[in-house]
Amino acid sequence: MEVTLTVNGAPHSLDVPDNALLVEVLRERLGLTGTHVGCDTSQCGACVVHMDGCAVKSCTVLAGQADGAEVTTIEGIGTADALHPMQEAFRDCHALQCGFCTPGMIMAAIDLVKTSEDLDEQAVRDGLEGNLCRCTGYHNIVRAVLAARDNM
């Protein structure tokens, strides 16, 4: 089937299988391999992207559901020369180690800051419950989100 979607500002029309997932379209068809797949039960959050402005697990969205949507991935929020404040904060606070959960974590964190008022440490911890990290113990991720909160 044909799906049309805008990814990081660029329009795409693609012929995909009916059972294609958004994450497969991003990774395999558009080469946007920054979005990762870490589980098969919609728990880990490594695949989080923004769809029409909301954080979603792209492993749990059919391509057909994303037809007509605006999708933003980790590749679309900033560049090495002009990092998004959340990317900057993750680097400054050493909020990543192996980097595998990082794109989903950053995308989730941006959405969290955007949709929250009075974000404190506990609210950040609660708000990141959909993203697993095995390296950092979350300590520096929480610091990074709180730091970016003040710069976004």
Added chain:
Amino acid sequence: MAENGTGIGAAVKRKEDMRFITGAGRYTDDIDQAGQACAVFLRSPHARATIGGIDTGAALQVPGVVAVYTGADLAADGIGDLPCGWLVKSKDGSDMIQPPHPPLAVERVNYVGEPYGLVIADSLQAARDGAEAVVADFDDLPAVVGVATADQADQLHESVPNNQCYDWELGDKVATDAAFANADHVASLDIVNNRLIPNAMEPRAAVGDYDAASGVYTLHTTSQNPHLERLVLAAFVQVAPESRLRVVSPDVGGGFGSKIFVYAEETAVIWAAGKLRRAVKWRAERSESFLADAHGRDHVTKAELALSSDGTFLGLRVKTIANMGAYLSTFASSVPTYLYGTLMAGQYKTPAIYVEVRAMFTNTAPVDAYRGAGRPEATYVVERLVETAARDLSMDLAEIRRRNFIQPEDFPYATPVALTYDTGDYEASLDKALRHIDYQGFGARRAASEANGNRRGIGFSSYIEACGLAPSQVALSLGAGVGLFESAEVRVNVTGSVTVITGSHSHGQGHETTFAQVVSDRLGIPLDDVEVVHGDTARSDYGLGTYGSRSIAVGGSALIRATDKIIAKGKKIVAHNFETTEDNIDFTDGIFAEHESNRSMAFAEVAFAAYVPANFPLDELEPGLSEKAFYDPGNFTYPAGTHICEVEIDGETGVPTIAAFVAVDDFGHVINPMIVEGQVHGGLCQGIGQALLEHGVYDDAGQLVTGSYMDYCMPRADDVPSFTVDTTVTPCTHNPLGVKGCGEAGAIGATAAVMNAVTDALGVKSLPMPATPETVWKALGSAG
């Protein structure tokens, strides 16, 4: 070791981060080869069964399916067993028994998820459809699940009577029994160290390729040690000779031990690529990771500590049954022995120790090294016992430790269990931890919790670990199959930038930064001029990879050796240029200068001169500036510290919450404190996870009950607190950087501290791990 902006000791931001935060990391699953096919593994649904036959006919009819291979196909091609690299001898001097471990099961399967074949197709969809169309005829047999009774159960492997791999001992039994006979008090505990499933966030993956023109195999895979992978595939499994086998381990998304090992899947994938003369790719589904990654821990132990009435430790007796799972994984045999029994002295002068370990086979996934590997299990035994003894004798938790600590003047200290600690100051860490936790204020905090109907407890863990694996002589004498040195190469490029090639491997540890800091500091050149290369057998001579907190202690030391050679060669070049001798040349902060003259050359000038050897005396001075070193450590390193945990328990539901966690660690000198703190945080989270959340559970039929994140409880951001992390420093005495390693400390120390705190809060002697809400609630008794 002067601290400067980017040198040794500076909290430099990581060089590798830019690609990870922009989505430009390159993990194995991001790599596609032209024309690649996709592989899906056939996995046993049974814990134990004989394979009557495998009908692949229907699968081969599925459109897109290219091939279906089974264990018989690999065997027919001469593909050998997956070996275990460490020989352990039993008490009676006999070798451990290593049952056959074909990469793909041939006659029988021995755990749920064991691969017995693979389907290769043009697309993943077709490969999955093909896999479903394979009909295997299994004859189901009763599963052996419980490790404590495995010796009484059905025999799993023809060559392994009583399912016992080995029955090992360490220490002086007679002296230890005598210590117990003369003791005023004996503290004892029955301990189960729960099985964990590593769960690096990146599932394992492999892309195998074969170039028919050159005969070269290339395997991209998620490995912590690509050279070992290549060695095993070449020498033991015999896929191809090392000269025609390249293993690349690109960005790897965490390992924690689980990616050290040589697994069936990578082996079958690279073999199949050669067979089909076509690239083959496999990526584990998370559910496969749960079933088929090597698991960790899983011990049943009886432990006793003999004391005099004043709390002096007299003897320690430990009897452990260790679960190996169905087969011996790559390093499995060493984990409950050399990495466990040898750590039973802990930080204490216990004069007599005797440890017995029986390793058993069961119908469960193989068990091997997981963050800490043996040392968390040892710390758990020692520190739970110490705290039990303190409670038995009504002694203060700090006091009982102080009374028994090895003192700074005792080093080097030979323990009764084979190790010689080089240095340490255990009271310094303890004192600092006590200040951070506000030990004096605990009573008031406990009273406040109780006033709210809750419970509060405090627990310590004064752990030690042996890291920096390993002095090869010691390792080889203990049965290791390989040396455990490390290699480094420092290539100075013509214009003065430096390429560092290390045999260590970074899968989150930040070597691209830390190693660059070391070289930049030593050579006096900007950090940005140093690039670190790792993870590719075609680019580095050799390497033993990263595990056991060895990278900076062993790999970093190799790096120092190589930079020393660079400086020596540079001096020769400068001496030649200035027509003097090299002992007249000093090297400081990147400048080669002649004594008592104003003549000097900057590092970049020397590099250029090395590659533009206008008038070198070629019989004395070769062109070029590139040096290699192999470093074999003289001893292990001994990071140690004290962790203190305070928990609050909900009096109604039993939910335990970490109220505060302090970790004070002595890692010797630290290259990048930011990275070191991050390593500690992550380790603590995994240690807390073991204590409160994580448990790999099989049912009686050998089915994995915790096979997904729906049931295996991973620590999330709201399960852990912010940590208080601090350090003390006693530099390692036998490596050039004075470093000890920091990768595992958190996971080694934390678990015992948490469980000591939980049992303290509950006023119970022991509690099964993990201390889930229901487990705790039951221990609260009728209070609920």
Added chain:
Amino acid sequence: MYQFNYRKASSLEHAADLQANAEDGVYLAGGMTLIPTLKQRLAAPSDVIDVGGLDGLRGIDVGATVRVGALTAHAEVAASAEVRGAIPALSDLAEGIGDAHVRNRGTIGGSVANSDPAADYPAAVVGLGATVHTDRRSIVGDDFFTDLFETALDEGEIITSVEFPVPAQAAYAKFPNPASRYAIVGVMVAEVDDAVRVGVTGAGPCAFRSAELEAALAGGLSVSALDGVSVSSGDLNSDLHASAEYRAHLVVVMARRAVAQLT
């Protein structure tokens, strides 16, 4: 996933039509349960009929009742000031479902239709005495959940909205599964039309009202009214994370915590 036909419904009638003509059709709303099920090949529908584009099933209408369109995402309910004004317990419940990303996609209709024994919304449906409206009829909340993953819905019937009466007071307390974060026990305590209702999810094969707790609280919503009260563990779920006995205990504790929020 097995292969299937993806169909996008353009109207309720179209959806019904697609369903009627499918060999084995299944409706897709947010997909938070269905897609993982499909990915693990635990279901093999011939057609996946996406009703997610039916904007008429979206939105919140607060008046004498709170009517939530079937396709309204949990995040929308959680963020709605109107809902919070009328039934704060419903906002709290929605705010605690799954994680942020699940709440952005998951819908009330999908949640209710699935009758997952550990889902949160069913506690609100029975606890508040909601009415489930479909393309064919209206179903009383008490009659909606019939068993494990079973509801009163007929083949092909589509939920259009869930309508909650505005209670005099209500509160929800949840004990999450530490691994999945679904409810091990979730309890909605409400006073609706002068009667006390207690809806329980997570504990049994499907959401139910607790007669024991309603009786105990009939005299008034006070924590002390629950002193010494227990519920039978006989019909409750038991699994790795919580035995029936522990669940029975938690039902009372969560009820107490819900009531405590009101006083």
